[in-house]
Amino acid sequence: MPSAKDNPAAPSKRVSPRRTAQTAKPAKPAVGSDVAAVDKVDTSYLQSLMGYNARRAALSIIELFLERLAPYGLKPVDFSVMTTIHHNPGVTSRQLCAALNLLPPNLVGLIQSLESRGLIERKPHPHDGRAVGLHATAKGQTLMVQAEQTASDLEVEKTTRLTPAQRKTLLSLLQKIYL
Amino acid sequence: MPSAKDNPAAPSKRVSPRRTAQTAKPAKPAVGSDVAAVDKVDTSYLQSLMGYNARRAALSIIELFLERLAPYGLKPVDFSVMTTIHHNPGVTSRQLCAALNLLPPNLVGLIQSLESRGLIERKPHPHDGRAVGLHATAKGQTLMVQAEQTASDLEVEKTTRLTPAQRKTLLSLLQKIYL
DNA sequence: TATTGTTATACTCTATAACTATA
DNA sequence: TATAGTTATAGAGTATAACAATA
Numbered sequence: 253m254p255s256a257k258d259n260p261a262a263p264s265k266r267v268s269p270r271r272t273a274q275t276a277k278p279a280k281p282a283v284g285s286d287v288a289a290v291d292k293v294d295t296s297y298l299q300s301l302m303g304y305n306a307r308r309a310a311l312s313i314i315e316l317f318l319e320r321l322a323p324y325g326l327k328p329v330d331f332s333v334m335t336t337i338h339h340n341p342g343v344t345s346r347q348l349c350a351a352l353n354l355l356p357p358n359l360v361g362l363i364q365s366l367e368s369r370g371l372i373e374r375k376p377h378p379h380d381g382r383a384v385g386l387h388a389t390a391k392g393q394t395l396m397v398q399a400e401q402t403a404s405d406l407e408v409e410k411t412t413r414l415t416p417a418q419r420k421t422l423l424s425l426l427q428k429i430y431l
Numbered sequence: 432m433p434s435a436k437d438n439p440a441a442p443s444k445r446v447s448p449r450r451t452a453q454t455a456k457p458a459k460p461a462v463g464s465d466v467a468a469v470d471k472v473d474t475s476y477l478q479s480l481m482g483y484n485a486r487r488a489a490l491s492i493i494e495l496f497l498e499r500l501a502p503y504g505l506k507p508v509d510f511s512v513m514t515t516i517h518h519n520p521g522v523t524s525r526q527l528c529a530a531l532n533l534l535p536p537n538l539v540g541l542i543q544s545l546e547s548r549g550l551i552e553r554k555p556h557p558h559d560g561r562a563v564g565l566h567a568t569a570k571g572q573t574l575m576v577q578a579e580q581t582a583s584d585l586e587v588e589k590t591t592r593l594t595p596a597q598r599k600t601l602l603s604l605l606q607k608i609y610l
Numbered sequence: 611t612a613t614t615g616t617t618a619t620a621c622t623c624t625a626t627a628a629c630t631a632t633a
Numbered sequence: 634t635a636t637a638g639t640t641a642t643a644g645a646g647t648a649t650a651a652c653a654a655t656a
């Protein structure tokens with residue numbers, strides 16, 4: 253298990269200490285004087301919406317992701333970019349944008365940061381003088397092997413209430429929405 | 432179906448014209464000179480992560496949500512707050528924060544905006560002098576009945592590739608992650 | 611002392627417009 | 634003319650600290 257010390261590549265940027273989920277009130281008995289929602293809040297309609305549930309689930313996982321991946325100096329988008337470069341040596345910025353649904357201007361600083369940390373290298377593209385091929389360095393590859401393991405572990409932990417079959421089903425159904 | 436004209440409450444804030452998804456290249460035949468990812472990008476690892484898939488699915492739905500709900504002047508969080516007030520008359524800011532995972536300072540401006548648009552009213556809380564009960568006005572109720580129908584329709588459209596049973600399963604599995 | 615609501619503010623994320631170098 | 638990468642910048646979203654009024 254890597255520590256911050258093992259990964260001097262971790263930048264100085266602090267990770268915001270996410271607030272803990274606010275504990276719900278112990279449900280005082282309602283005196284029934286007013287209307288409905290004095291004690292319990294009904295969110296049943298929102299819970300029928302896929303967008304709401306997908307967003308809440310994603311944020312819940314991302315919250316833990318930020319905490320566990322902080323030692324690697326990787327936030328979700330950094331991780332997505334690094335892992336895509338790791339598994340696709342020579343990939344270009346433009347391809348990353350298309351694959352990950354990012355905008356080119358937002359990728360520039362990110363790429364520069366990863367390069368200055370020694371995690372990736374930029375090499376001339378073999379066929380297109382405009383493009384630049386991105387490659388994970390040995391250091392970047394080592395980092396990502398560890399980071400990917402950490403991410404996978406965290407995900408298993410977050411989906412502990414799902415059976416492996418349900419987890420597979422969930423991934424498949426989500427992809428039917430956005431792919 | 433309501434138009435912007437039917438809803439003068441819609442604020443002047445413009446809704447960002449979301450860029451259309453970038454079309455993937457028509458896949459030139461690879462000349463096989465370099466490494467892997469010159470043409471096709473492998474994102475199979477990312478697609479095994481729940482957080483990635485949940486986020487992509489959520490953003491995909493939210494993109495259409497922004498477009499369809501723009502005539503009502505409601506963005507996702509505005510909608511969540513309004514629908515919760517609508518279904519829980521008298522609910523307080525603090526309860527909204529707990530139920531929707533929002534931070535109190537970020538709710539202040541939102542509530543003020545909804546009030547100035549005449550969609551909600553703030554009434555003294557019956558039992559707690561510190562708190563303020565939030566209520567949808569007649570105008571707000573009318574707006575939300577329409578907005579909720581629009582949101583539900585859009586969600587059905589976004590989940591066309593899912594059977595009703597799969598849709599129900601997906602909602603249930605997502606809730607097992609964040610609830 | 612604890613909580614509700616608020617102000618001020620800072621940081622991050624995401625978006626658009628416009629430029630350059632190359633195809 | 635179209636595309637890859639970049640620069641500058643604006644806007645939205647999300648976070649913390651600290652305060653007043655009330656419990």
